[in-house]
Amino acid sequence: MTDMASRGSNSEPWQRAALGANLLSPDGQLGVTIFEEMTTLATSTGAINLGQGFPDEDGPAEIKAAAQAAIASGANQYAPGKGIAVLREAVSAHQERFYGLAVNPETEVLVTTGATEAIAAALLAFAQPGDEVLTFEPFYDSYGAIIAMSGATHVTAPLLAPDFLPDPEVLADAFSSRTKIVLLNNPHNPTGAVFPRQVLERIVALAAAHGALIISDEVYEHLTFDARHIPIASLPGAAERTLTISSAGKTFSFTGWKIGWLTGPEHLVAAVRTVKQFLTYSSGTPFQSAIALGLALPDEFYAGIAASLRNKRDILAAGLRAAGFDVYLPSGTYFINVDTAPLGIEDSVDLARRLPGLVGVAAIPVPVFCHAEGAKRTRSLLRFAFCKKTEVLEEAAGRLATLKDRL
Numbered sequence: 001m002t003d004m005a006s007r008g009s010n011s012e013p014w015q016r017a018a019l020g021a022n023l024l025s026p027d028g029q030l031g032v033t034i035f036e037e038m039t040t041l042a043t044s045t046g047a048i049n050l051g052q053g054f055p056d057e058d059g060p061a062e063i064k065a066a067a068q069a070a071i072a073s074g075a076n077q078y079a080p081g082k083g084i085a086v087l088r089e090a091v092s093a094h095q096e097r098f099y100g101l102a103v104n105p106e107t108e109v110l111v112t113t114g115a116t117e118a119i120a121a122a123l124l125a126f127a128q129p130g131d132e133v134l135t136f137e138p139f140y141d142s143y144g145a146i147i148a149m150s151g152a153t154h155v156t157a158p159l160l161a162p163d164f165l166p167d168p169e170v171l172a173d174a175f176s177s178r179t180k181i182v183l184l185n186n187p188h189n190p191t192g193a194v195f196p197r198q199v200l201e202r203i204v205a206l207a208a209a210h211g212a213l214i215i216s217d218e219v220y221e222h223l224t225f226d227a228r229h230i231p232i233a234s235l236p237g238a239a240e241r242t243l244t245i246s247s248a249g250k251t252f253s254f255t256g257w258k259i260g261w262l263t264g265p266e267h268l269v270a271a272v273r274t275v276k277q278f279l280t281y282s283s284g285t286p287f288q289s290a291i292a293l294g295l296a297l298p299d300e301f302y303a304g305i306a307a308s309l310r311n312k313r314d315i316l317a318a319g320l321r322a323a324g325f326d327v328y329l330p331s332g333t334y335f336i337n338v339d340t341a342p343l344g345i346e347d348s349v350d351l352a353r354r355l356p357g358l359v360g361v362a363a364i365p366v367p368v369f370c371h372a373e374g375a376k377r378t379r380s381l382l383r384f385a386f387c388k389k390t391e392v393l394e395e396a397a398g399r400l401a402t403l404k405d406r407l
Contacts, residue, residue: 033141034368038352047356048396050316051364053189053335053385056392059253060301063294067257070286079285081277083111083261090292091261098221099231101239107266110273113283114258115219115247120146121275122215122243122262123181127152131180136166138369138378140189140217152180156371161339161381162328164191165199172206179212184232187220190369190383191337192330194227197235204238213268214242219250219260222302224332225310233264243268248291250334251305253387257287309334309386312393316386319397323359324404325382334387337366341380343407348382358406359399 035052042049058064082088088105095101103109112118119142127133129151135143137156147154157166157174182203186195195203207214216232233242247260260283262272313329316336320327325338345351348365356362366381367374386393 034349034352034364035141038356038362038364041353041356042362045356045360047360047362048388048392048399049362050384050386050388050396051352051362053387054255055253055387056389057253060294060297062297063252063254063290066290066293067286070289075286075289077285079111079282079288081282082273083109083283084285084288084292087111087259087261087288087292087295090295091263094295095231095244095263099234101231101234101263103263104266108263108269110262110269110276111283111288112245112260112262112276113280114249115217115245115260116142117258117276117279117283118245118247118260118262118272119143119183119215119217120149121272121279122245123147123150123152123183125271125275126213127180130178132176132178133181133183134174134179134212135183136185136188137371137374138190138366139183140185141369143183143185144371147183153178154371155179156374158374158377159188159191159193160377161337164188164193164328164337165195168202171202175206175210175212177210179207179210181213181215182207183215183217185217186232187218187224187229187332189220189333190335190364190366192328192333192335194224194229194332196227197230200230200232200235204232204235207241208237212241214238216242216244218244219247220333221246222251223306223309223334225306225313225330227331229332240265243272248287248294251302252291252294254287254291257284257291259284259287259291312386312388312390315390315393315397316384319393319400320384322397322401334385336384336386338382338384339380340382343404345407346380348378348380352382355403359403361396361399 038051088109091109092103092105095103123146127150131152132155133147133152134155137158157171221229233239233244243264245262249255317327320338324343326342328337340348352365363382363384366378
């Protein structure tokens, strides 16, 4: 194995599994996360918070109205553990409509409390001590913590700038006889990469060769700009070993509703459902029927959200370039990454802590999404979120353009 693919240690407490995302104070006590720290800084300085990735606008009015109607009509008690039928049927229809995937709504769909619960339940269902779970690095911060909770070893394969795609040989080296699960995030947070077909085919081939499951986190599936999202389950040889996860939060901008779903082969979904029943059991009854309505919205809606985000991406990118950063334009998600090195700054964590006071904008340093070696490799990268109102992004871009004069 090359030194570019890394295997985590099970000796670390779960609080440190996502290195940097959970920070320890000098006396060894658990401190606040970098997300909380940046939000607190943004609040205290009056900075625009482009750190945490949540929209500052609600989604479609018809979806809100549907939820209100469901509450008024009495849909306020526990939903069935696997989700109400109308949402499971809507998820099945969505997979067929957009990707040609046939999913049985009775046995191959599970509604979850957001995508995070789906990921947690899937990992806890299949990973155990002695197994390895492979993610791409940088990785969404909850992955490391949940993998550690399962007792499995967290292995990473790096995504390298400027395209943030894996090196084929390094990816192959990251697999071993103990690889039980490949946890894929595509489109990818925090890099904004959208994996092309050839990369996905390589992942499928390696997973098949090692008898590994694929858990595919596709919550940004409709938020792509310069590339087409390809569900890995749609590729030859993938469906029988793949669990696909998505949610309403990113597509419809209702992150607080926490409605997610998981699809895949019946026996795999059943195993995840067994774990889920001891986590939340069921999720947001009146929101489920409202999201079912949202999944049936016309193609114009889905094209519109992507076009709106593309415009917002470009507004923020212009301000970041004016600030003097190298900008890595994302092909998907609502995150954009920059390299601080052109400004003579190699430590993005330090700059993230200074940025709210310097120009009134908050961001998240990419090293917090990495293990130790990955943190070194990404130490000059910052992530900004552009899922905000256009006028907010225009103001942020103007503030960022003044950075070179304030350093």
